Amino acid sequence: MSGLKQFAMAEARPLPIIVLADTSGSMEGADKIGALNAALKEMIDSLAKESRLRADIHVGIVSFGGTVTQHLPLTSAQIIPALPELKAHGATPMGEAFTLVHGWLEDKNLIPSRAYRPVIILLSDGQPTDAWEEPFKQLCASDRAQKATRLAMAIGADADEVMLKQFINDKEAPLFYAHNAHDIHRFFRAVTMSVSARSTSPNPNQALPIALSIPTDDLDLDF
């Protein structure tokens, strides 16, 4: 008698995490970019080591500083190679970055319909320098992209909080603030823990609260 194994997918269901990282020139100050690089590396390492997952966590990084760059295409956390560090320079073309991510989210070959609800994480220390409103509107209105969970972190005092608050669509997660490098680490640890808990639960689609009160022995470094 034939079995059903031959009809089942050989790949686990993906849980995409997309990081939209502001790498404009102002991120150079107070080593914000250094903190971001370290936090991203820590997040990827942690997710790659997690063995209890009910999903294959895929991480993608889009940077926007001067130009928009696909720093890391959506890749399983377990096979991500050592990444070149993000460099800070130029203006803040956030709208163009939204368009690129919108394309990822609508692409069923890249993110299949069996994927768990993606998470988009936006980090910015400034104000967009391009026409971001229309690309953002499209991101929020399209069939698939609007269903992704959107989180945001304001880095430093100059960030456009109104814009970043608009970006968020997760009731459990307010706008997070980074006053120093330590806060960026804490934010990424919290997101890592939330995604890890979500992807080990019986219902990996369900968003979980993100708590920033994580014990840490990091030094408090002001920007």
Place this chain on the structure above:
Amino acid sequence: MVLKAFGASVIGPAHLLSHASNQDALSVRGRKWGWITAVCDGVGSCVHSDIGARAASKAVQHTLRENRMLMPHEATNADIHAKWLQHIKPYAVHEVATTCLYGQVLPSGEAIVGQLGDGLILYRENGVFHQFTPNRMGYGNQTAALWKQHAPEQWLNARFTLQKPGDGVILMTDGISDDLIADALPAFFEVIYQTALRCSRRQAKRWLQKELGDWATPKHGDDKTLAAIFRG
């Protein structure tokens, strides 16, 4: 005409690890007027979704055994929803929301199916395979479900006839359908039909339980439920 029906439901590894109950419900019942089956998947975010799924399964059986396919789809769906609201008492709707897939086949071969929410219905009519459920548009587990108000527009229905041996209908929860290779659905249907043809109902159920328990997709975690009715 000989109709053959069977089904199985297995608890997913994620619920086994968390000592939770199976949040799917299954019923496959045959009477003189044919077979009625229901496959329901409690919404994961609801604390008593297993109760909601079982209530929906009962509501389908109660509705369709009275109905005998005389009512239009809209009335059948509304009746299932009304009976479900009765069966879930004293729980609140937000504690027990569930998907609901049903099928009924009369001895004449006339068949109806209905679907609210995730999962997949396949059928073969006059030797021609059909994927009844459209492909999912969003991401996994974003589903319509039985809720406070009956939402006629969210139900999908079809009526067809099992004319030839091998014609039939298969219903399953998304714990299975989300992992199936799209191009392989006709062959998947055929393997299940061949099993029904060669085995007793009890043997087929055991085979299906084993197959669903040994599911091949890595890191799968969801409960898995499948029911089938075929013309022999």
